[in-house]
Amino acid sequence: MKKFVILLTVALLLTIAFPALAVDWTFSGWAHSENTIGENVDWSPTLSDGKTNNPHYLQTNDDPSEYALEARFTVNAKIDDQHSFLYQIRTKGFYNDGGWSTGTSGDGVVTRLAYATWKPSDKLSIVAGKNAYWLASGLLMDDFVRGVNLNYQLTDKTSLFGLIGRYESGLSTQIYAGALNTNLGGVDLGLTVLGSNDTIQGGAKGLANATSDKYDGTLIYAIHGGKNIAEGLNLSAAYAVNSKAEDAWKTARDKDENSAYKVQLGYGGIKNLGLYLQYFQQDAFMMWPTETGNHMGWWGDMYSAPTGIHGFRLIGEYKVSDYVGLTLAHGSYKLNDSSYNDDTFTKTTLELTIGF
Helix, strand or coil: CHHHHHHHHHHHHHHHHCHHHHHHEEEEEEEEEEEEEEECCCCCCCCCCCCCCCCCCCCCCCCCEEEEEEEEEEEEEECCCCEEEEEEEEEEEEEECCEEECCCCCCCEEEEEEEEEECCCCCEEEEEEEEEEEECCCCCEEEEEEEEEEEEECCCCCEEEEEEEEECCEEEEEEEEEEEEEEECCEEEEEEEEEECCCCCHHHHHHHHCCCCCCCCEEEEEEEEEEEEECCEEEEEEEEEEHHHCCCCECCCCCECCEEEEEEEEEEEECCEEEEEEEEEECCCCCCCCCCCCCCCCHHHHHHCCCCEEEEEEEEEEECCCCEEEEEEEEEEEECCCCCCCCEEEEEEEEEEEEC
16 A cells, blocks of 8 residues: 555646646556366475465465456656656465465555556657566466566568567576567568576476586577458467477487467457467476466476466456457466376456456
């Protein structure tokens, strides 16, 4: 609550000091409820107390569940056509086998976004601060970075993107990325490079460090594309390779495991309804530097288990009104290394989002 009061106080003082800015202040809110259940999730290693090392999910059985509730409040100040500033706070809580946790510190309210935008020309925009990034259709990143990014519009259909900064959940992790996006003959295409000096895939990093070629960073190249193949029907795909893992780390199956890909078929031909069928595969040594948009598995299976995963997910999104939306997703996945765990896991999520 303290940050909320400070935010409104600053906005009021700026409005008093610069009355001309008052017409450019915009305020918005967002509330989100998410309930997730699953089957057969039982991975190791575990900590000495029998709980996994996931900070949000304390797994103690084979049928996990998690309830999450998040609220956001956003202030956007447009100073002129070239300069603007956005600040967003959030509160978020989790309820699972370990009980209720805010997942934050202090009063439970944290800064989610805080960045300034400068547009020196119609083609160039520069953003500095803490921002959320979605790279290569979510295959590479869906997370927060403190840094600077630029986007330059080369032509009406082609843009260039660059990012340098540090990972919000581990500020010692350096992040850099670049992307070229275009449309050729009705086909959306993108090339992306993502690099870092560390990874959130702890299990795979441990395996790599047990070899003579220890983990020394990540350098991922990705390509993604999409096309409307019929009225209301879109086909998209993304593929990525971690070049630093190509010749270094092998599994018991004695083959390179350094790639990931996702294929999606989307249908939007029904009013207010979107349907998406996804297939995703992630090898053990992708060494993601941040979380991604591939929410096939539970956190431990996606990032901490020393094996890749593969599976599908069906998603339905329904727009109840301009301010209310419903999402239902169901997926089934397996670990790539059957000797580690040969079970089939499921994950079902129901989400309600309200904007104001």
